[in-house]
Amino acid sequence: MQDRQSIRFLLGSESRELTDVLPTTTVLEYLRTVERMTGTKEGCAEGDCGACTVVVAEDVNGKLRYKACNSCIMFVPFLHGKQLITVEHLKDRNDELHPVQQAMVDQHGSQCGFCTPGFVMSLFGMYHNGCDTSRVAIDDALAGNLCRCTGYAPIVRAARQALDGHLPDQFDHREKQTLRSLSELNAAPSVHLNLSQQSYHAPATVKELKQILKEKPASRIVAGATDVGLWVTKERRHLDCVISVSDIQELQSISIEKGLIRIGAAATIAEAMDTLSSYYPSLDELFRRYGSVQVRNQATIGGNVANGSPIGDSLPVLVALDAKLIISSASGSRTLPAEDYFIDYGKQDLKPGEFLERIDLPLPVEGQQFRVYKLSKRFHQDISAVCGAFSLTLDDGIIQAVRISFGGMAATPRRAFNCEEALVGSPLTDDAIVKGRQALQRDFAPITDFRGTSDYRTRVAGNLLERLFDELSGREQIIVWEADYA
Ligand SMILES: Cc1cc2nc3c(=O)[nH]c(=O)nc-3n(C[C@H](O)[C@H](O)[C@H](O)COP(=O)(O)OP(=O)(O)OC[C@H]3O[C@@H](n4cnc5c(N)ncnc54)[C@H](O)[C@@H]3O)c2cc1C
Ligand code: FES
Ligand code: FES
Structure with a gap:
């Protein structure tokens, strides 16, 4: 198999192949300015308001997993091998509204309409993830969407209507076909784009990541981009070389071994939260309050640690539980107690060419x-x-x-x-x-x-x-x- 020099994904059911997109172009910008699909809105451009919510579907063990994401802080290459679903894709071939759209109409869930596509896409994500209809579950699932005029009660009622009457939709009916298309688009193991202004590498293995970092130690690693995305959208920072760790399956694994919970650095908060909360139940509330569904679907635990913010939520947890960080490079790996990683404000114990590979937490002991x-x-x-x-x-x-x-x-x-x-x-x-x-x-x-x-x-x-x-x-x-x- 060969490396690929293009980004390939499904936009709804149509395939796209991009060779010259600037790797830090956001999905929102791409949709609105290249595809001219303006249903997806820009509110804050920093992951807070949910107006830009889209759903990204990917193949997880032969089934499609649907994730609501903030397109304003998601870079286009992240879509490689995945399906991007926007509000424009929800009506079926007979022009019938999707059940979540119909519920918004029936329950008067929209006034000015600016937030509505974002809410609809969050509801669509809930529709495909079996959200329960308690008020707490619905509030949790919609916490990443803000509405300034309708108020939330009609939208919550719309969520209940859609979820209560859940039936397979057109996306379920086309699942096999979509999975086949995604597997064809995803045939190359890793992606490399070398444009004059910016280069991008998405290695598929840890071995390959080490090699790229050895050759380009000054590159910026990007995982979920919930921090890095804002450097681009808010600070207008230019990144010369970006290395994505999102497609490295080894970095996403979560396992229990030798008395340890081992979490790959590129596991998202959404992926890690169930396992961690099952051993340390107090974490359940912390993770429910961590950003929003959209943020948790994108943000990785490794990114939260590597960023080293004094107010990152996983960090006090890892320090109190005496977690160990496995930091690797082409010359080997070292194990560091989490508390020693944070040297000073904005300064962490991570050298050029190194990356965070895994976090090991001890299982709870008696007492x-x-x-x-x-x-x-x-x-x-x-x-x-x-x-x-x-x-x-x-x-x-x-x-x-x-x-x-x-x-x-x-x-x-x-x-x-x-x-x-x-x-x-x-x-x-x-x-x-x-x-x-x-x-x-x-x-x-x-x-x-x-x-x-x-x-x-x-x-x-x-x-x-x-x-x-x-x-x-x-x-x-x-x-x-x-x-x-x-
Ligand atoms: C709307 C919003 C709400 C948020 N709410 C919360 C909250 O409630 N609690 C909270 O703690 N945080 C919150 N955050 C912050 C953010 O979600 C986290 O810091 C996040 O976990 C970063 O992970 P990421 O994968 O998105 O990292 P990225 O943005 O991709 O990267 C962040 C930093 O980590 C580095 N990095 C990433 N992965 C690695 C790796 N494997 N090895 C070495 N370096 C790496 C990058 O180079 C970069 O410096 C919020 C952010 C947003 C936008
Ligand atoms: S525009 Fe506000 S979350 Fe994306
Ligand atoms: S309907 Fe106007 S912001 Fe929600």
Whole structure:
């Protein structure tokens, strides 16, 4: 098999082959300016509003998996070997509306209509992913779409109508044919585009990735582009050479081996969240609040770590759980405790030519309790002001071992060593909370920014410790958010 020098994908049911597209062209820009398909809208161009939502279908073990994605921060080469479905493709051959469109009409789910194509595509994604019809599930699934005039109640009713009356649609009927077309389009293992302004490489194996990085160590690795996409759309940054890790299956694998949860760096948050939450249930809420369905379908856990933001949600978790990062290059691999990766603001322990290959987390042990709490202004689709992760081993009510890590409290995600020391050997008492709070003030001197003042952050970090104690001692189960109304 040969490498391919073009991007091939299905646009609806028609195939496309692009040889000269600038690799950092967004799918939204391509749709609107090249295909002149203007149903997909641009609202924010940064993954927040959902007006640009499209669905990307791909072959996963012989079945099509449908993912709602934000086309404004997705680069066109990401479509290689996949099917791009937009609002223009939903009507069937008899010009009948798709059930999700009909439900929006029946329930008066649209006024000015600007957000409507995005909502329709999110509903279409839900239609194909078996979303349940509880208010919580629908809110979670639609959290990445904003509407400024209709209000959400009619749209939620539309979701219920469409999901309740679920029947196979034209996409289900054509699944075999689509899979055949995708396999033909995807015949070449890796893609390389060398344009005068920008080059792009999508290796298919880790071996090939190492070789390309050896030859071009200054290249920019791109995974889900939920960070890098914004550098292009918002900061207008030019990237000379882009290496995509999205097509490397080895980097997407998730397995349980030798007492470890092993997560390939290119596994998306959506792919990793079920496994991680099944071992550490407290992660379930954190991941539900991580961006939106669209963001979680694109963002990878490796990208979240590699980016090294002090407010990335997976980082305090990995540090508290003593995860190890497997960092590789053409000259070999090294294993690094997650906490040592973050050197300073914007500075991580990753050398040119290296990439993050895998993250290993230990499975929980007997007596271990793990909790993570995210504080942000909104429940959904908001970046943390403070995120605290706590891993404790208790024996007869006494804390035997503890690792505490916070995001949003320092220039990097960081352990609370003083607090840990103050708590080891203590029972879960009010006295221990007071000592823990005092120690946290020695651990951190947080900054003031638009997400919270220094005082606020210091106070809520202590409150999170108190909440942890309340939950573990059974004094109080704190329910953050429950909404199963209409
Ligand atoms: C609307 C929106 C909401 C968001 N909400 C949240 C949230 O709630 N919580 C949160 O934590 N984050 C959030 N984010 C941030 C973002 O989703 C994450 O940081 C994301 O996980 C990055 O992963 P990615 O695959 O998209 O990385 P990319 O954007 O592709 O890359 C990010 C960085 O990582 C590097 N990189 C990627 N993969 C590798 C690798 N394997 N080896 C070495 N370097 C690599 C890239 O070179 C780049 O520097 C949000 C983003 C958006 C746009
Ligand atoms: S335009 Fe707002 S999410 Fe894409
Ligand atoms: S119908 Fe106007 S923004 Fe939603």
